[in-house]
Amino acid sequence: MKNVIVGQSGGPTAVINASLLGVYRKAKELGANKVYGMVYGIQGLLEKRLVDLDEYLADSGNQELLKRTPSAFLGSCRYKLPEPALHHPTYEKIFAILRELDIDAFFYIGGNDSMDTISKLSTYSCMTYSDTLFVGIPKTVDNDLAITDHTPGYGSACKYIANTLKELVRDGLVYQNPVISVVEIMGRDAGWLTASACLVKDDDCEGVEMILLPELTVDIPHFLQKVGAIVKQGKSAVIAVSEGIKVADGRYVCQLADEGTQKDPFGHVRLAGTSRYLADLIAQTYGCRTKSMELSFMQRSASHCQSLTDVTEAESLGAYAVQLAYEDKSGIVATLVRTSNNPYNCKLDYSAVHHVANAVKKIPLSWIDGENYQVTQELVDYIRPLVEGHLEPIWDKGLAKHLILKK
Amino acid sequence: MKNVIVGQSGGPTAVINASLLGVYRKAKELGANKVYGMVYGIQGLLEKRLVDLDEYLADSGNQELLKRTPSAFLGSCRYKLPEPALHHPTYEKIFAILRELDIDAFFYIGGNDSMDTISKLSTYSCMTYSDTLFVGIPKTVDNDLAITDHTPGYGSACKYIANTLKELVRDGLVYQNPVISVVEIMGRDAGWLTASACLVKDDDCEGVEMILLPELTVDIPHFLQKVGAIVKQGKSAVIAVSEGIKVADGRYVCQLADEGTQKDPFGHVRLAGTSRYLADLIAQTYGCRTKSMELSFMQRSASHCQSLTDVTEAESLGAYAVQLAYEDKSGIVATLVRTSNNPYNCKLDYSAVHHVANAVKKIPLSWIDGENYQVTQELVDYIRPLVEGHLEPIWDKGLAKHLILKK
Numbered sequence: 169m170k171n172v173i174v175g176q177s178g179g180p181t182a183v184i185n186a187s188l189l190g191v192y193r194k195a196k197e198l199g200a201n202k203v204y205g206m207v208y209g210i211q212g213l214l215e216k217r218l219v220d221l222d223e224y225l226a227d228s229g230n231q232e233l234l235k236r237t238p239s240a241f242l243g244s245c246r247y248k249l250p251e252p253a254l255h256h257p258t259y260e261k262i263f264a265i266l267r268e269l270d271i272d273a274f275f276y277i278g279g280n281d282s283m284d285t286i287s288k289l290s291t292y293s294c295m296t297y298s299d300t301l302f303v304g305i306p307k308t309v310d311n312d313l314a315i316t317d318h319t320p321g322y323g324s325a326c327k328y329i330a331n332t333l334k335e336l337v338r339d340g341l342v343y344q345n346p347v348i349s350v351v352e353i354m355g356r357d358a359g360w361l362t363a364s365a366c367l368v369k370d371d372d373c374e375g376v377e378m379i380l381l382p383e384l385t386v387d388i389p390h391f392l393q394k395v396g397a398i399v400k401q402g403k404s405a406v407i408a409v410s411e412g413i414k415v416a417d418g419r420y421v422c423q424l425a426d427e428g429t430q431k432d433p434f435g436h437v438r439l440a441g442t443s444r445y446l447a448d449l450i451a452q453t454y455g456c457r458t459k460s461m462e463l464s465f466m467q468r469s470a471s472h473c474q475s476l477t478d479v480t481e482a483e484s485l486g487a488y489a490v491q492l493a494y495e496d497k498s499g500i501v502a503t504l505v506r507t508s509n510n511p512y513n514c515k516l517d518y519s520a521v522h523h524v525a526n527a528v529k530k531i532p533l534s535w536i537d538g539e540n541y542q543v544t545q546e547l548v549d550y551i552r553p554l555v556e557g558h559l560e561p562i563w564d565k566g567l568a569k570h571l572i573l574k575k
Numbered sequence: 576m577k578n579v580i581v582g583q584s585g586g587p588t589a590v591i592n593a594s595l596l597g598v599y600r601k602a603k604e605l606g607a608n609k610v611y612g613m614v615y616g617i618q619g620l621l622e623k624r625l626v627d628l629d630e631y632l633a634d635s636g637n638q639e640l641l642k643r644t645p646s647a648f649l650g651s652c653r654y655k656l657p658e659p660a661l662h663h664p665t666y667e668k669i670f671a672i673l674r675e676l677d678i679d680a681f682f683y684i685g686g687n688d689s690m691d692t693i694s695k696l697s698t699y700s701c702m703t704y705s706d707t708l709f710v711g712i713p714k715t716v717d718n719d720l721a722i723t724d725h726t727p728g729y730g731s732a733c734k735y736i737a738n739t740l741k742e743l744v745r746d747g748l749v750y751q752n753p754v755i756s757v758v759e760i761m762g763r764d765a766g767w768l769t770a771s772a773c774l775v776k777d778d779d780c781e782g783v784e785m786i787l788l789p790e791l792t793v794d795i796p797h798f799l800q801k802v803g804a805i806v807k808q809g810k811s812a813v814i815a816v817s818e819g820i821k822v823a824d825g826r827y828v829c830q831l832a833d834e835g836t837q838k839d840p841f842g843h844v845r846l847a848g849t850s851r852y853l854a855d856l857i858a859q860t861y862g863c864r865t866k867s868m869e870l871s872f873m874q875r876s877a878s879h880c881q882s883l884t885d886v887t888e889a890e891s892l893g894a895y896a897v898q899l900a901y902e903d904k905s906g907i908v909a910t911l912v913r914t915s916n917n918p919y920n921c922k923l924d925y926s927a928v929h930h931v932a933n934a935v936k937k938i939p940l941s942w943i944d945g946e947n948y949q950v951t952q953e954l955v956d957y958i959r960p961l962v963e964g965h966l967e968p969i970w971d972k973g974l975a976k977h978l979i980l981k982k
Contacts, residue, residue: 239745338646339876372977461871469746555973566962570779
């Protein structure tokens with residue numbers, strides 16, 4: 169291997185930097201001279217904003233910090249490449265830069281949209297008989313990528329969400345006077361993150377009473393009837409809801425509230441507000457105490473609560489992507505294939521990137537108990553291993569230490 | 576010592592159960608026969624809802640779990656005792672139960688209102704020549720108790736808030752396109768919790784750009800002008816705001832928004848919404864991208880992010896309260912007196928409870944730099960030691976394990 173380049177793209181996760189570390193370490197092991205980082209993904213590459221990763225990662229202490237740093241160390245982008253066509257100036261510019269830097273392999277860590285980038289670049293590469301190899305590394309807290317069993321970033325977000333919900337269950341039970349707490353969790357089209365609420369119920373916790381996922385539309389009267397049964401028992405309860413839940417006519421639940429409050433200052437519908445709408449509806453219907461909360465952006469960057477399984481897999485996938493390029497493969501994405509739940513085992517594999525790009529994987533309907541607003545044991549068994557193990561932060565004066573790029 | 580009784584009162588914290596453990600251990604060490612717990616505080620005591628703590632805490636493994644369990648293990652209440660008067664039925668009932676149980680000493684872990692309970696009970700005890708001793712143990716995430724240097728619960732909440740804000744700073748910087756994130760933190764009258772945002776700035780973090788505290792009224796045009804300077808530089812920024820900030824005419828900032836959205840279904844003003852109001856105002860004024868977030872109830876029960884300093888002090892204060900009763904003291908509250916910042920040192924002391932009850936301690940104005948929406952080094956030096964050290968949760972299948980009462 170001569171030189172390689174790596175970029176990060178799409179939304180932050182708690183472990184996207186572990187994949188970056190995997191790429192760096194493996195490329196160095198396989199003899200790469202330079203490992204370049206694109207600052208702000210492909211968008212930064214187009215502006216030639218690059219960093220030589222040796223500057224930061226030759227130091228093993230910094231490697232440990234990088235693994236524990238949330239968000240994207242290199243910076244990220246949401247940049248959609250145009251359709252590949254010969255002589256297209258965007259592609260000509262990218263490939264000129266890659267030639268200039270003498271790049272063997274291009275790695276991109278991201279979700280659906282980022283795999284679209286890998287797909288287009290490898291297509292253009294074939295069209296122009298370029299030697300550069302293009303390999304994708306999956307990443308997204310949403311876990312909505314096709315083919316791969318799950319995505320790095322998902323397990324740590326679930327670990328944060330489930331631990332937080334477990335604390336909120338205790339918090340809600342503190343007084344004799346019951347309270348219904350509605351907690352809003354990320355997930356516009358797929359309920360994977362919200363489903364992690366199923367982990368909370370155990371010998372030492374009453375669990376989350378209801379789980380509302382966007383895979384099923386919400387029937388408001390039926391929902392209220394179920395809540396009414398809880399209120400009647402005088403119990404406190406936590407209800408977990410995906411931000412993207414909809415009613416049968418296709419409107420988001422948050423749009424049912426006064427329209428004026430549900431748009432941002434530019435008039436765009438905002439999904440936030442689902443938990444508040446439902447909490448208010450419950451209070452109005454039953455005259456009981458309610459609370460609404462949103463886990464918001466905290467849930468995707470909570471590196472102080474990383475799953476060791478997740479960190480390890482993220483790093484392994486980064487390293488494996490380099491191995492695949494070393495074996496001259498291109499236009500592919502590294503994936504995880506689960507071979508066993510108990511004991512948990514996943515092996516590394518890969519797939520043509522066009523199978524993954526732009527597809528959305530939802531929770532199988534057979535894993536959802538819609539009548540009772542719960543999920544099945546299959547879903548519990550699927551998520552549980554992904555949150556196991558804990559990577560302790562490196563604490564400095566009470567705060568988790570990070571590695572940051574001097575931009 | 577014969578028998579003692581202990582209750583928890585007011586809002587949850589991450590370490591109120593460490594104080595409960597301190598009471599239990601010390602009482603046993605000093606020869607107490609029974610250590611009773613009031614289930615749901617004084618309200619539960621009036622219903623004779625009691626638990627013999629040996630059932631749970633004779634086991635040392637359970638003791639370790641209790642220390643790491645958020646919210647109030649025994650359950651809590653917000654119950655205001657009437658003014659003490661001879662033959663008052665509420666007091667007669669309480670003291671009859673205490674006589675029946677042969678109670679030497681009564682411990683109550685709580686904030687301002689709970690110290691009011693201790694004050695009234697000890698007054699009644701004097702009026703009736705009762706032998707029972709009454710000692711308070713401070714607790715509140717708000718840190719607004721008089722006399723004591725700080726309150727158990729505050730340090731862990733600060734640790735959670737500062738670590739979360741540090742992650743949100745990284746999250747906000749992920750794209751080239753800047754974003755102004757407004758994060759709302761608890762604090763109606765005192766800004767102690769929000770002030771912990773000052774810990775975030777360090778070699779490895781850009782820090783929180785502005786801190787808005789309820790100790791000073793907000794001048795909206797001045798605030799917008801400062802934000803404008805940030806927007807002009809094209810920087811992403813995090814702004815930390817207390818839920819209780821007000822404008823000069825006495826209205827809460829959240830009340831400046833459309834009135835209809837700022838009341839709960841029963842017509843009560845709700846403080847939540849401050850961050851959203853300011854984020855929308857900034858977006859409307861400067862046409863920039865903004866986000867709003869609320870740390871909500873997550874910040875007071877985040878036992879997965881406990882400060883070891885806080886846990887240790889909470890337990891010590893519980894134990895010290897028992898020691899004080901053993902020395903025949905009553906009508907007092909155990910306190911912390913800071914003797915040094917560096918190295919950090921606090922000694923245990925006590926004060927007459929009426930000095931603490933119902934008083935609210937705010938941040939000294941000399942510690943706030945209102946012009947720049949920052950705090951002074953004195954405030955950094957005050958908070959820093961309180962978040963130091965980390966008590967690792969006891970993980971079980973990826974989740975922090977708790978000890979719960981079978982009610």
